[in-house]
Amino acid sequence: xxxGAVALExxxxxxxxxxxxxxxxxxxxxxEFFTLLGPSGSGKTTTLSILAGFVTADAGRVLLGGxxxxxxxxxxxxxxxxxxxxAIFPHLDVAGNVAFPLAVKRVPKAEIATRxxxxxxxxxxxxxxxxxxxxxxxxxxxxxxxxxAIVARPGIVLMDEPLGAxxxxxxxxxxxxxxxxxxxxxxxxxxxxxxxxxxxxxxxxIAIMEHGRIAQMGPPREVYERxxxxxxxxxxxxANLLPARRDGTGVAGPGGARLEAGAGTLPGAEGLLFIxxxxxxxxxxxxxxxxxxxxxxxxxxxxxGNTVRYxxxxxxxxxxxxxxxxxxxxxxxxxxxxxxLRWRAEDCRLLAG
Amino acid sequence: xxxxxxATLLLLLPALLLLSGLFLLPIGWFLTASIAELGTWPxxxxxxxxxxxxxxxxxxxxxxxxxxxxxxxxTLLLGYPVSYALSRVxxxxxxxxxxxxxxPYFTSTIVRTYAWMVLLGRNGLxxxxxxxxxxxxxxxxxxxxxxxxxxxxxxxxLPYMVLTLYAAMKxxxxxxxxxxxxxxxxxxxxxxxxxxxxxxxxxVAGLLITFILAIGFxxxxxxxxxPGDVMVAMxxxxxxxxxxxxxxxxxxxxxxxxxxxxxYAVYSRFAEPGEAVR
Amino acid sequence: xxxxxxxATLLRVLVVLLCFGLLAPxxxxxxxxxxxxxxxxxxxxxxxxxWYARFLGDPRWRQAILNSFLIGALASALSTLIGFLAAYxxxxxxxxxxxxxxxxxxxxxIVPHVITAVAIYFLSARFGLVSVRPWIAVAHSVVALPVVLxxxxxxxxTVDPALERAAMVFGCTRWGVFHRVVxxxxxxxxxxxxxxxxxxxxxxxxxxxxxxxxxxxxxxxxIWNSLLLExxxxxxxxxxxxxxxxxxxxxxxxxxxxxRGEGFPGR
Numbered sequence: 001x002x003x004g005a006v007a008l009e010x011x012x013x014x015x016x017x018x019x020x021x022x023x024x025x026x027x028x029x030x031x032e033f034f035t036l037l038g039p040s041g042s043g044k045t046t047t048l049s050i051l052a053g054f055v056t057a058d059a060g061r062v063l064l065g066g067x068x069x070x071x072x073x074x075x076x077x078x079x080x081x082x083x084x085x086x087a088i089f090p091h092l093d094v095a096g097n098v099a100f101p102l103a104v105k106r107v108p109k110a111e112i113a114t115r116x117x118x119x120x121x122x123x124x125x126x127x128x129x130x131x132x133x134x135x136x137x138x139x140x141x142x143x144x145x146x147x148x149a150i151v152a153r154p155g156i157v158l159m160d161e162p163l164g165a166x167x168x169x170x171x172x173x174x175x176x177x178x179x180x181x182x183x184x185x186x187x188x189x190x191x192x193x194x195x196x197x198x199x200x201x202x203x204x205x206i207a208i209m210e211h212g213r214i215a216q217m218g219p220p221r222e223v224y225e226r227x228x229x230x231x232x233x234x235x236x237x238x239a240n241l242l243p244a245r246r247d248g249t250g251v252a253g254p255g256g257a258r259l260e261a262g263a264g265t266l267p268g269a270e271g272l273l274f275i276x277x278x279x280x281x282x283x284x285x286x287x288x289x290x291x292x293x294x295x296x297x298x299x300x301x302x303x304x305g306n307t308v309r310y311x312x313x314x315x316x317x318x319x320x321x322x323x324x325x326x327x328x329x330x331x332x333x334x335x336x337x338x339x340x341l342r343w344r345a346e347d348c349r350l351l352a353g
Numbered sequence: 354x355x356x357x358x359x360a361t362l363l364l365l366l367p368a369l370l371l372l373s374g375l376f377l378l379p380i381g382w383f384l385t386a387s388i389a390e391l392g393t394w395p396x397x398x399x400x401x402x403x404x405x406x407x408x409x410x411x412x413x414x415x416x417x418x419x420x421x422x423x424x425x426x427x428t429l430l431l432g433y434p435v436s437y438a439l440s441r442v443x444x445x446x447x448x449x450x451x452x453x454x455x456x457p458y459f460t461s462t463i464v465r466t467y468a469w470m471v472l473l474g475r476n477g478l479x480x481x482x483x484x485x486x487x488x489x490x491x492x493x494x495x496x497x498x499x500x501x502x503x504x505x506x507x508x509x510x511l512p513y514m515v516l517t518l519y520a521a522m523k524x525x526x527x528x529x530x531x532x533x534x535x536x537x538x539x540x541x542x543x544x545x546x547x548x549x550x551x552x553x554x555x556x557v558a559g560l561l562i563t564f565i566l567a568i569g570f571x572x573x574x575x576x577x578x579x580p581g582d583v584m585v586a587m588x589x590x591x592x593x594x595x596x597x598x599x600x601x602x603x604x605x606x607x608x609x610x611x612x613x614x615x616x617y618a619v620y621s622r623f624a625e626p627g628e629a630v631r
Numbered sequence: 632x633x634x635x636x637x638x639a640t641l642l643r644v645l646v647v648l649l650c651f652g653l654l655a656p657x658x659x660x661x662x663x664x665x666x667x668x669x670x671x672x673x674x675x676x677x678x679x680x681x682w683y684a685r686f687l688g689d690p691r692w693r694q695a696i697l698n699s700f701l702i703g704a705l706a707s708a709l710s711t712l713i714g715f716l717a718a719y720x721x722x723x724x725x726x727x728x729x730x731x732x733x734x735x736x737x738x739x740x741i742v743p744h745v746i747t748a749v750a751i752y753f754l755s756a757r758f759g760l761v762s763v764r765p766w767i768a769v770a771h772s773v774v775a776l777p778v779v780l781x782x783x784x785x786x787x788x789t790v791d792p793a794l795e796r797a798a799m800v801f802g803c804t805r806w807g808v809f810h811r812v813v814x815x816x817x818x819x820x821x822x823x824x825x826x827x828x829x830x831x832x833x834x835x836x837x838x839x840x841x842x843x844x845x846x847x848x849x850x851x852x853x854i855w856n857s858l859l860l861e862x863x864x865x866x867x868x869x870x871x872x873x874x875x876x877x878x879x880x881x882x883x884x885x886x887x888x889x890x891r892g893e894g895f896p897g898r
Contacts, residue, residue: 375754435646467866477673569743
């Protein structure tokens with residue numbers, strides 16, 4: 001299964017004075033579902049293009065299945081790929097599209113027919129062989145693109161924002177299916193998206209990119225709960241980032257409150273205290289009790305259905321967002337109520353600002 | 354994944370070879386070789402002055418400019434309503450108007466010229482109508498004179514003007530006109546204060562392209578004009594085909610080429626690239 | 632002050648008259664070509680095909696028809712091939728001075744044809760190429776090339792570059808991308824380009840006058856030569872043939888456009 005291994009070593013790409021990919025190194029195991037996540041302009045699409053061979057890196061190496069493919073053109077890399085907006089050939093019918101990678105390699109006709117049928121069955125499009133792309137819905141086109149990407153049984157499949165054009169319900173459905181198919185085939189998937197929820201749902205590991213660099217890489221839960229910096233913390237979801245400073249005895253929070261924090265990445269003294277809103281406990285109260293508790297006043301309460309989101313002012317200008325589950329018998333706090341927020345030391349981290 | 358510079362040049366090579374081999378280099382060669390026959394620079398300048406300011410050539414240059422100007426203005430006058438209508442109608446009316454423009458546009462210039470020669474002749478339809486209506490007592494000479502040239506060239510060049518104007522008019526955002534109407538402007542005001550200014554660049558482009566094509570015209574004035582309607586292009590042809598006076602042809606070519614290319618440079622600022630060819 | 636209704640009616644009448652004026656000369660020539668009278672009279676008093684018989688019975692005219700079609704076909708093939716490569720390069724290529732090259736490629740339409748014709752004649756006379764038909768086709772390709780380029784660039788612009796990348800990932804060479812994806816998608820445009828290139832050559836007169844000589848007269852040149860002598864009715868029949876060819880070409884193009892509008896057909 002070494003065929004599915006992917007590695008980038010010190011890959012760099014510059015356009016003029018701008019460095020769009022800066023010294024990116026990563027190693028992906030065979031069968032892994034790996035996501036490149038980042039805002040537009042973060043270099044994730046360029047990184048994928050370098051993997052596919054559309055763009056040649058200025059420095060560094062691309063290894064696919066253990067082989068150096070840095071200078072190999074796209075057709076020699078043996079990849080499968082799902083494109084943004086699908087890039088289905090409008091002049092070919094569904095069967096023609098799915099057969100394309102095999103037809104190019106001059107696979108015998110009979111074998112093509114069998115494998116196209118298998119691939120279409122896998123994406124649940126049996127019976128659509130003779131349809132043309134313009135006769136298909138967005139979701140069906142997406143499935144054609146998926147079938148075409150896997151029909152030649154590549155060890156590695158690249159996916160460039162494949163679900164970007166679908167509506168929310170369909171997207172969730174396809175997330176599950178893509179994940180399922182890739183697991184069944186044992187394919188390595190490298191998935192590009194700017195949607196953090198999608199990345200968290202689908203990936204074995206996520207690399208969060210910013211300004212052409214990998215800001216952090218790890219399994220979804222790790223990068224979500226233990227971000228290394230403020231960018232990752234904020235990009236992966238709602239995050240409280242409060243100014244804090246480390247001193248001789250511990251951490252001083254807003255209004256000089258004494259806090260304890262789990263391991264962090266703060267090198268110096270001044271930084272940000274990170275904590276996810278759902279890790280905060282909220283209860284009526286007026287005075288802090290023990291470490292990692294702050295008293296404050298509710299500024300807003302927003303009812304979100306399964307949770308209630310509170311904005312609590314704990315000191316002049318310092319507001320914490322707290323998500324409280326809307327469980328059985330929950331008492332809602334109203335704006336102006338005095339409340340006490342508490343959290344566990346291991347749920348918060350001290351990050352560089 | 355853009356093509357490499359090498360692949361780009363390789364694909365462009367046949368086109369560039371054709372263009373340089375049968376267009377740029379021959380023009381350059383014809384001009385330099387013919388001019389070189391005249392001798393040294395002072396001799397060349399002397400000859401240039403003699404040729405270009407001679408009665409025949411000077412008159413021809415004036416004639417060319419004058420006919421070009423009249424024809425261009427006439428095409429604008431006649432073309433503007435047609436383009437305007439074309440830009441405002443849909444469906445069958447649109448197709449009908451377009452057909453009336455496009456069929457002549459793609460019909461050979463010589464066929465179009467011939468058609469008017471038939472119509473304008475002494476026994477032609479126009480004279481028959483004029484006589485029938487009692488407007489004239491005897492057939493009018495409409496052919497082999499300035500009138501014939503102007504009618505013929507206006508007809509041949511009208512589609513260029515119409516299509517250029519139409520391109521500009523089609524690009525006008527209809528919502529701007531609706532907005533003006535919503536603000537209480539009368540149809541006349543909408544036309545004068547919104548539509549005209551928005552399509553002015555199209556008018557300029559149309560005037561330029563028509564004038565450029567008109568001053569290089571050869572077939573129509575040669576067939577429909579009289580002795581007093583010799584345009585520069587005809588003179589160039591005569592110098593080459595009849596008198597074989599290459600230096601004189603080259604000198605006139607330089608003048609015509611210089612005027613054409615300068616106007617084209619101005620035109621490029623007003624029109625989309627490629628609009629002239631469509 | 633005119634009322635809006637009156638103004639609209641006036642505009643309508645004016646446009647109808649102008650459109651009539653644009654189309655009428657062509658239609659009148661076509662009708663008059665079937666005249667049975669001794670000279671071109673409109674409306675004709677009797678109908679006949681005598682001018683067609685005279686036209687098609689004359690070996691010199693028949694030769695001109697053959698020359699025109701041969702040269703047109705060759706010029707169309709040549710300029711469409713060259714133009715397709717150039718259009719693709721202009722669209723997908725990395726090119727310094729792109730605007731300059733683009734403007735340069737279009738100049739043959741702007742420069743008066745007399746100048747182009749004289750220059751090509753100057754060259755051809757020295758190499759004994761006057762009245763060589765393939766050479767006339769090459770010369771016509773110079774003026775057909777801009778037409779082809781404009782049509783093909785707009786046709787190729789509709790081909791999504793992502794489709795080409797997809798083809799590459801799935802194993803296509805540059806050539807494979809070309810013939811499996813780009814060409815099929817741009818095909819209606821290619822046919823249009825070839826049609827208009829053919830028309831450009833078929834209708835071209837000025838370059839042909841200089842290069843045709845006696846042997847390789849095309850239809851327009853033959854018309855030109857006889858019109859210099861007299862306005863004879865046979866020309867009406869010849870003109871009608873040229874008009875018919877133009878009409879057919881435009882008709883085919885309109886059909887192609889309609890199909891393009893509907894996207895790709897089912898089987």
